[in-house]
Amino acid sequence: MKRGFGHRVRELKVTLWTLIVPPSVWAAHFLFSYLWAAIRCAKLGGFATFPTLYAIGTGIALLVILAAGVIAHLQSHVPGDDPPHEEGTDIDRTRFLAFSTVLLSALSFVGVLFTAAPVLFLTDCR
Numbered sequence: 232m233k234r235g236f237g238h239r240v241r242e243l244k245v246t247l248w249t250l251i252v253p254p255s256v257w258a259a260h261f262l263f264s265y266l267w268a269a270i271r272c273a274k275l276g277g278f279a280t281f282p283t284l285y286a287i288g289t290g291i292a293l294l295v296i297l298a299a300g301v302i303a304h305l306q307s308h309v310p311g312d313d314p315p316h317e318e319g320t321d322i323d324r325t326r327f328l329a330f331s332t333v334l335l336s337a338l339s340f341v342g343v344l345f346t347a348a349p350v351l352f353l354t355d356c357r
Contacts, residue, residue, distance in 0.1 A: 250332050253296045253339035260292040264346050272356035282350065289347040293340060300336030303329040
C-alpha cells in the first residue's frame with residue numbers, strides 16, 4: 232500500500248527545533264542582507280542594478296520558510312478531530328507546535344520580503 236506525501240508529513244515529529252527553523256532562516260537572511268549591503272557599499276559605493284546572487288539567496292530562504300510552513304500546516308490538520316484542541320495530550324501539543332510554526336513561517340516570510348525589498352530596489356548607498 233502506497234502512502235501519499237501528506238500522510239508521510241503527518242507522521243513526522245514536530246518539536247521546538249522545527250518551530251525555530253523559519254525565524255532562524257529569517258535571521259540568517261537578515262544578517263546576509265546587512266553584510267552584503269555593507270560590503271557592496273564599502274567596495275563599490277553602490278548596489279548592482281539587480282543583484283542576481285542576492286535574489287537567488289532570498290528565493291532559497293523563502294522556499295525553506297514556505298516548506299516549513301506547509302509541512303507544519305499539514306501536521307496541524309489531522310482529519311476527523313475538530314477543534315478546539317484543549318487537552319494535554321501529545322496530539323494536541325503537536326498541533327499547537329505545528330500551528331505556532333505556521334504562524335512563525337508567515338511572519339518570517341513577510342520579514343524576508345521586507346528585508347529584501349530595499350536591497351533589490353535601491354541602487355544608492357546614501
